[in-house]
Amino acid sequence: MSNYAGGPDTLSLEQRSTPEIGDGEVLLSVIACGVNYPDILIMKDLYQIKPVRPFIPGTEVSGIVERIGPGVEHISIGDRVIGFSTHGGLAEKIALSAQNCIPIPDNMPFEEAAVFMTAYGTSYYALKNRACLVPGETLLVLGASGGTGTAAVELGRALGAKVVGAVSSAQKASFVLSCGADQCLVYPRDPLDRVSKKAVADLCKQACGPEGASVIYDPIGGDYSEAALRSISSRPVKYLM
Template sequence: MKAVICKEFAPRAQLRIEEVPEPLVKPGQVVIRIEACGINFFDGLMVEGKYQTKPERPFTPGSEAAGTIIAVGDGVERLKVGARVLAFAGIGGYGEQVAVDAWKVFPIPAEMSFVEAAGFLITYATSHHALKDRAQIRPGETMLVLGAAGGVGLTAVELGKQMGARVIAAASSDEKLALCREYGADETINYSTEDLRQRLKELTDGQGVDVVYDPVGGNMTETAVRGLALFGRLLVIGFAAGDIPKIALNLLLLKQSALIGVFWGAYARSAPEKNAENIAELMDWFAKGKLRPHISAEYPLDRFAEALDVVMERTVKGKVVLVTGNSGHSKEGVPA
């Protein structure tokens, strides 16, 4: 089978597609014939050795995959051959097949396509866990989303509205903010042309926001902390800007606010039953038409480098998905 191979931690331009053996199913695992795989920012960090987890080399990047189960290992009862599923693979998604521990695999509703499924799990599960479990957001609270048109940011906008919050979306262009409004944003801030701190004051009558969803980091994080309301919470999702900010703790003391780390992958491993309940709730919302993943573009597997570049360069809105061609339905890098 074909798969993208990372032999050493190095610039992502050194990744290559190679012929590799098909995976063998082990006890507690399933093998999935991959139809589509989501591209994530941390995929690029991982192959360059800059991510918090460093797989043994060689490995195939790609943490979320969708497809059909073709083999079931001993001890697996919940999943059957032929089931349509999505998976939190960790690695292995940029290929034609992957073996995954069964607890990381979830059936998808009939209404969900493989492409939608491939762009669903990590972004929605991260935002759902962040808002529900970590921030414990309440109806009527005001939330600021930084990087709001990106993969996780847009799901935070959508889920924030689903959970009853007033959502302020902040992004770097008017085009991105128009998409955020389509997904439910009540107010928008273009931080390329507007002063983020001043606009937050204006939009909250000087009270600040209750929750900040921050997948960006960099110099905007401190501005967002200063924009928190009394007892506000800033969710640390990631550092797409490349810089990990240093925050003066007196800013938290004065407003009795909190910085809260969010690492959905670690949560899923430590609390698989609760995580499964959260995923089931998301699937129910999707089946009822309450969620609609935004897939910006689909690329065939042999154009993985181009797909990864647009994600790493932060030019994309929503999600980018690799399509293996197993179903013959790839769209060659055009908007989905």
């Protein structure tokens, strides 16, 4: 339970009663809970959503439907689902609106399902709906080893693009390549000055090739944005931040 604004050190393990469900709700037996950057922001009161304290963190979960309330039609007891809420996921049971639950295939692991909606939903919307990424384009992904970054790499590859990742260490680069990136560059961890910005821009240009990046996916911002934009295609570029 989070009684005070802060990081994971403000949490405590407590016994709570099983949540009651109402009309249009389901009781989910939680198998796995995703941990995302917004969860930390919510705990620190730095997000637009500020639950009344004390509260249980955890915005996305996967599990098995244990009970259903009146009016629930598209979900049945025993269904394997992904569930989404503002909080409450780091618990054995959670009451959710049935509208926030999506059935998952039998062969989808609960651990993967629990981290699917936030990272992959965000990245898919950005690449497909906003950037309109098409086969043959070059996608440059900054912060490519993070949650949304990894999702962008995998989705970019699935959408037929050439995918170039950008990360801050060789270990992260190896991971990004294993996720399907065609290439991955390593940029410096330290703050960028004028010289290092140009150096990072040159790395991006070399990795993206002579035609440059068609789409830039940037979950980092700041100095890296300017460097990445210097690697843009001679054709109109689509930048997502």
